[in-house]
Amino acid sequence: MLVLTDRQKDILKIIIRDYTRTGMPVGSKALASEFPTHVSSATVRNDMAALESKGLIAKTHFSSGRVPSMRGYRYYVDNLVQPDPLDDSAEDLIKSSFNSEFNRIDEIVQESAKVLSDLTNYMAVTFNPEPGSNLKLGGFRLVKLDERQVMAIIVTNTGHVVNKIFRLTNVSSEQLETIVNIINSELVGKPLTQVAEKLRVDLPLLMTKYIQTPEGFLKIFGEMLNEAGRDRVHVDGELNLLQFAERQNLDRLKPLYNLLDTEGTVQKIINPNSHDVQVRIGSELPNDLLKDYSIITGTYDLNEYGQGVIAVIGPTRMPYSKIIGIVGALREELTKKLLGYYDDN
Known part of the structure; x- marks a missing residue:
């Protein structure tokens, strides 16, 4: 010590x-x-x-x-650091941004990334709350586009929408409607984990009554469930990293941007090991490209609805008191907004 x-x-x-x-x-x-x-x-x-x-x-x-x-x-x-309280302009920006009408969790968390970047002038990354067992199938639709193509649409109980277009021939609109009715009556309201299990065990035999070879449809349905269940990552202010790069390190920016452009990699880099506001600096980060940067993360807790993370990526030469204060205040406001959304829906 x-x-x-x-x-x-x-x-x-x-x-x-x-x-x-x-x-x-x-x-x-x-x-x-x-x-x-x-x-x-x-x-x-x-x-x-x-x-x-x-x-x-x-x-x-x-x-x-x-x-x-x-x-x-x-x-x-x-x-030595004491978080700075928000000034009036920062409070006003957060309140005005979150006072907008939002139709999905995605939209709220995306807005928080923009607010965080605007307040800090750094790169901001925000994650949707982990879905866990509370993410459920809210609805399913099949739309026939022409004789060869069908669009499948999944909606979760959080309002997240996933759609894919795939080929499906020799199936009438009436058959598609029957499939939709079966899936909605059997699976809507169930956790995605249970839906995936039924997709593997129960649906194949049932679908053969309406589709000659249901494997392709079931594969697409499974991929959509996986996508709906993944953590969603929102990024804002990537170009802010440019203004803080040292002249001699500009050649490191392209590989750094490539690194931060991959969703899975960003999750591994940001992944905090604390529920408090956490600061990791330079060599403490898991990639040498980040040796001149710091990441400040804040975990927001939505009780039974899961947890998510907001984060700032900036130079090690950042005003830590100010940024820690902003991250702490924004995660509190984001928590209130998201819990309010769940209560209203």
């Missing part, structure tokens, strides 16, 4: 604050001038040397000043 004097803590806070604001190393003379009480530059230099020996700050090649190290950021976040 690192032990710092109060003055060393203050120096670390000032270095991180100034470096966050300017991106420039911080020198002892500038530090001494920012103390509320008189402190000599020599005293500050001694304390900076102590912080450097503990690995909390580091010297750069092109300046006599110091910058925070990853270890310094970690100590700062764990021991």
Whole structure:
């Protein structure tokens, strides 16, 4: 456990604050001038040397000043940060955004990604609540488009819609309507896990009465159930990463964007191990492309309706107090909005 004097803590806070604001190393003379009480530059230099020996700050090649190290950021976040309260404009933005009319859970969580990106000016990622056993089949439709093509539509109890077009020949509109009626009467209102089991065990024999070779239809139906049951990921503000990339690291942006463009990879990267607001910094993240970035996550809990996550991806040189405060406040408002949606539906 690192032990710092109060003055060393203050120096670390000032270095991180100034470096966050300017991106420039911080020198002892500038530090001494920012103390509320008189402190000599020599005293500050001694304390900076102590912080450097503990690995909390580091010297750069092109300046006599110091910058925070990853270890310094970690100590700062764990021991010195206090979340900032939202200012009035941020509160107004959240309230006005969530006061809109929403027809699906997807729309609310997508809106939260936009709000989070707008408030932080960083990349935001938000996840729908994990479906679990509460995700149920809300409705099923088959629409004949022509003699060869049919559109299948699944609606879940949360309002999520999945549709696919597939080939199905030698089936009349009346037969399709019968299939729809059977599925809706037998399966609507049941958890998707039970629907998938019936799809495997009970439906094949039943469907042969109406479709000569039902395997293709059942395969499509199964794929749609899997898609409806997957966590949904919403991203906003990807281009914000550009403005914080160091000139020498611009060539890392393309592979970073490719990494963050894959839904499964994003889930693995964001995946928090805490229900609180959590900060992971640089080398703590599971990919070397993220070594100059931090991810702040907040888990929202909807009780029996599951849990979801909101997250901010930004440079390690970010104003942690402000961003932690925003993530904490937004997850509370998102929780209220989603619970209200479930109560109304």
